[in-house]
Amino acid sequence: MEIFLQQVVSGLATGGIYGSVALALVMIYQATDVVNFAQGEMAMFSTYLAWSMLNAGVPYWAAFFATLAVAFVCGVVIERVVIRPVENAPVLTIVIVCIGLLVILNSVAGWIYSYIQKPFPSPFPEKPITIGNVFFGAHDLGALGVTLLVLLFLYVFFRYTTLGLAMRAAAQNPVSSRLCGIRVGWMLALGWGLAALVGAVAGLMIAPIVFLDPTMMSGILIYAFASATLGGFTSPGGAVLGGLLVGVIENLVGTYVKFIGTELKLTVALAMILVVLLVRPSGLFGRVAVHRV
Amino acid sequence: MVRTAGEIRFDAQQIAGRPTEDIVRLGIAHVPEGRGTFTQLTVEENLRLGAYARRDTGALARDFARIYDYFPVLGERRRQIAGSLSGGEQQMLAVARALMLRPRLLLLDEPSLGLAPLVVREIFRIVRAINREERVSVLLVEQNVATALDLADHAYLLETGRVVVSGPSAELRRDDAIRRSYLGY
Amino acid sequence: MSRGQGWRRAIVLAAIAIACALPFLLSNFRLFQFTQVFIYAIALLGLNILTGFNGQISLGHGAFYALGAYTTAIMIDRWSVPYGWTIPVAGLLCLTAGFLFGIPALRLEGLYLALATFALALAVPQILKYFEHWTGGSQGIVLSKPGAPLGLTLSPDQWLYFVTLGVLILLFVLGANLLRGRTGRAIVAIRDNPIAAQAMGVNGALYKSLTFGVSAAYTGVAGALSALAIAFVAPDAFNVFLSITFLVGIVIGGLASISGAIFGGLFVQFVPNWAQEISKAAPWAIYGIFLIVFMYAMPRGIAGALRLAGARLARFRG
Numbered sequence: 200m201e202i203f204l205q206q207v208v209s210g211l212a213t214g215g216i217y218g219s220v221a222l223a224l225v226m227i228y229q230a231t232d233v234v235n236f237a238q239g240e241m242a243m244f245s246t247y248l249a250w251s252m253l254n255a256g257v258p259y260w261a262a263f264f265a266t267l268a269v270a271f272v273c274g275v276v277i278e279r280v281v282i283r284p285v286e287n288a289p290v291l292t293i294v295i296v297c298i299g300l301l302v303i304l305n306s307v308a309g310w311i312y313s314y315i316q317k318p319f320p321s322p323f324p325e326k327p328i329t330i331g332n333v334f335f336g337a338h339d340l341g342a343l344g345v346t347l348l349v350l351l352f353l354y355v356f357f358r359y360t361t362l363g364l365a366m367r368a369a370a371q372n373p374v375s376s377r378l379c380g381i382r383v384g385w386m387l388a389l390g391w392g393l394a395a396l397v398g399a400v401a402g403l404m405i406a407p408i409v410f411l412d413p414t415m416m417s418g419i420l421i422y423a424f425a426s427a428t429l430g431g432f433t434s435p436g437g438a439v440l441g442g443l444l445v446g447v448i449e450n451l452v453g454t455y456v457k458f459i460g461t462e463l464k465l466t467v468a469l470a471m472i473l474v475v476l477l478v479r480p481s482g483l484f485g486r487v488a489v490h491r492v
Numbered sequence: 493m494v495r496t497a498g499e500i501r502f503d504a505q506q507i508a509g510r511p512t513e514d515i516v517r518l519g520i521a522h523v524p525e526g527r528g529t530f531t532q533l534t535v536e537e538n539l540r541l542g543a544y545a546r547r548d549t550g551a552l553a554r555d556f557a558r559i560y561d562y563f564p565v566l567g568e569r570r571r572q573i574a575g576s577l578s579g580g581e582q583q584m585l586a587v588a589r590a591l592m593l594r595p596r597l598l599l600l601d602e603p604s605l606g607l608a609p610l611v612v613r614e615i616f617r618i619v620r621a622i623n624r625e626e627r628v629s630v631l632l633v634e635q636n637v638a639t640a641l642d643l644a645d646h647a648y649l650l651e652t653g654r655v656v657v658s659g660p661s662a663e664l665r666r667d668d669a670i671r672r673s674y675l676g677y
Numbered sequence: 678m679s680r681g682q683g684w685r686r687a688i689v690l691a692a693i694a695i696a697c698a699l700p701f702l703l704s705n706f707r708l709f710q711f712t713q714v715f716i717y718a719i720a721l722l723g724l725n726i727l728t729g730f731n732g733q734i735s736l737g738h739g740a741f742y743a744l745g746a747y748t749t750a751i752m753i754d755r756w757s758v759p760y761g762w763t764i765p766v767a768g769l770l771c772l773t774a775g776f777l778f779g780i781p782a783l784r785l786e787g788l789y790l791a792l793a794t795f796a797l798a799l800a801v802p803q804i805l806k807y808f809e810h811w812t813g814g815s816q817g818i819v820l821s822k823p824g825a826p827l828g829l830t831l832s833p834d835q836w837l838y839f840v841t842l843g844v845l846i847l848l849f850v851l852g853a854n855l856l857r858g859r860t861g862r863a864i865v866a867i868r869d870n871p872i873a874a875q876a877m878g879v880n881g882a883l884y885k886s887l888t889f890g891v892s893a894a895y896t897g898v899a900g901a902l903s904a905l906a907i908a909f910v911a912p913d914a915f916n917v918f919l920s921i922t923f924l925v926g927i928v929i930g931g932l933a934s935i936s937g938a939i940f941g942g943l944f945v946q947f948v949p950n951w952a953q954e955i956s957k958a959a960p961w962a963i964y965g966i967f968l969i970v971f972m973y974a975m976p977r978g979i980a981g982a983l984r985l986a987g988a989r990l991a992r993f994r995g
Contacts, residue, residue, distance in 0.1 A: 228788070234788065281969065284973050288972070288976035288977075291728075291734070292928060292972050292976045292977070293972075294924075295925055295929070295968055296969050298921060298924075298925065299964075299965040299967075299968030300965065300969070301965070302962070306959040306960070306961035307959055309959070310958050310959040310962070361540065361544065364541060365541065365544055367533065368541050371530055371531075371532050371533070372528065372530050374524070374528060375530060377512040377516075378524065379516065379542055379545065379593075380513050380517055380545025380593075381541070381545075382513050421799065424792060465803075469796040469799055469800050472793065472796040473796050473797075476792060477781060477784075480784065480785055480789040
């Protein structure tokens with residue numbers, strides 16, 4: 200029972216991280232019909248920037264928030280500078296630009312920081328935390344907490360602020376949004392900024408677990424795809440819940456099903472994607488698109 | 493529409509070619525053909541978005557009250573998802589949203605499309621009231637000639653993009669040729 | 678024959694003539710690179726038929742490429758089948774596999790099909806390693822390059838070049854006939870407006886599955902040829918990056934364009950090499966920049982840009 204709870208919490212922690220990246224993907228997909236393949240690498244690069252700051256002696260939480268700010272600004276800039284020239288091009292063209300971005304970020308990170316794995320500090324204590332009679336990793340609980348806080352902030356922002364409302368409107372109906380005076384282009388840029396910010400949080404929380412290297416986020420990205428598929432690419436809340444589910448399932452399957460070692464863990468994620476797509480393509484919480492003829 | 497010749501002026505300012513978001517800020521509210529409601533947002537959120545371009549957000553609460561006065565059904569359904577409203581209600585929402593801008597000019601594009609005659613009459617009654625009480629100019633594009641001539645003070649008849657007749661609508665209503673071609677009697 | 682068509686024929690014939698002359702002008706290595714270009718072009722035409730013309734996005738064509746390559750490798754290695762026969766067999770096998778895959782794929786639109794095929798592509802190396810008994814596991818299978826028959830004085834590289842070129846021309850002519858005829862119009866109609874197409878009597882499900890099959894067959898044949906050209910197959914060569922490269926190839930070359938497959942093949946083969954020459958330290962960064970710049974300059978691919986230029990020229994003249 201103890202192991203079960205530990206694995207569930209641990210799964211929720213990594214699941215929260217998958218869900219964050221999934222949320223970033225869904226945010227951009229909902230507004231533009233484009234899957235941002237570079238989301239993982241943007242998060243990875245942000246984490247490296249944090250590493251540089253920490254290396255220069257900046258205290259953890261200062262570096263944390265500075266990284267979030269930088270990630271946000273870079274997300275906005277990338278949308279305005281890199282994506283904007285092709286924003287009216289066919290979807291696949293924009294996807295290729297995202298792939299180009301992915302490859303550039305990966306390569307530059309490897310060039311600047313080398314491909315050697317680096318350890319990354321966690322802001323949470325080494326000692327496990329006891330709840331009831333069960334030990335839980337402090338980082339697991341902490342990462343889960345941070346992730347949930349960020350998601351809560353986003354929820355409040357989108358639901359209760361005018362800017363959040365304008366961003367939602369711009370994503371759903373750009374034409375009508377313009378008629379309300381909303382500058383749709385900038386709403387898109389803000390969306391990219393927020394997505395980058397969320398990705399950066401994910402990177403900072405996962406790096407202590409899997410160690411920092413340029414390929415750190417590629418596996419996470421795939422789990423994020425699985426999460427968004429499970430939860431529904433049209434539902435931000437679904438993507439997050441999907442992430443939590445994927446994290447927990449991954450951990451439980453890894454613990455209790457003996458022949459699935461780390462090699463085949465990824466296959467579990469892939470199998471999940473395929474099963475969901477066969478049974479219910481729009482995911483658990485996604486809307487089934489109704490086409491009016 | 494791409495302008496091919498001539499100019500479009502509002503308040504003696506050239507507006508052709510300027511981005512939509514800027515034109516809105518000059519005080520022109522457009523109720524598009526097909527309504528353009530944000531179907532996934534609530535009625536209230538739709539209305540809030542209508543006021544997005546305004547600077548004087550202090551008067552917002554009063555404006556909501558005014559709008560719900562004109563369109564009581566919207567007040568009843570303010571927390572409902574806009575997509576679940578009927579066609580007539582969505583049209584009212586579209587007009588209401590445009591009014592939240594406190595525009596000087598209201599552009600109404602084919603508001604009667606797809607609506608029952610009773611509903612159309614109600615909406616036009618409200619538009620007439622708004623025109624009188626709020627002093628908002630209204631530019632109406634309508635295929636329903638009878639209702640349009642009833643509502644408008646001045647009318648322009650376009651055929652394949654050319655103005656063929658224009659004048660006070662009372663005159664046009666009496667015009668024999670128009671009566672026969674467009675009003676059917 | 679209109680003037681435009683006359684020009685096109687002339688260009689195609691000239692290109693074929695140049696292609697035939699190349700083996701006697703280039704080094705073996707360069708020749709091998711051009712053989713690779715042709716192989717990619719065949720695979721890209723396959724993917725383009727599905728994604729460009731029929732609108733079904735596949736991020737998993739590496740799987741069919743692998744299927745074709747391993748079919749050839751296993752047939753030669755285990756059963757000593759003459760290499761010539763392995764190519765059509767690979768094609769037929771992939772035709773069937775593609776058609777069968779196309780059936781459940783019917784339920785998936787755009788993004789969801791892309792995700793499903795993406796998952797498939799990711800799984801390929803693991804599946805190949807799992808069936809060790811057939812595939813030789815991580816070690817792969819080593820083949821020997823076939824030599825020229827009937828005592829023709831051609832090196833194996835030259836012979837393979839001509840074989841590939843021959844298959845390319847055959848498949849491209851077949852493809853052009855298919856796409857420019859009724860079937861092609863039906864395929865495009867399904868992409869542009871599936872409901873209208875169905876209302877006009879086009880059996881959407883059948884056509885979509887068939888298109889998947891044909892597309893897979895083309896890519897499978899390309900895979901078979903690549904096994905012969907490289908004389909080696911191993912699981913890690915068929916990873917997800919290959920499938921993504923195919924997607925890059927068709928978008929850069931030009932969606933819904935037959936000539937686009939050739940341009941895409943040239944890009945995919947040579948640009949990574951140029952990138953490496955420009956920067957040893959971060960070659961992929963340069964490649965990424967190339968990708969982005971190409972998409973800015975030619976959002977509809979090279980073929981798209983040429984079409985645009987041709988239209989402008991025609992307007993200017995006429």
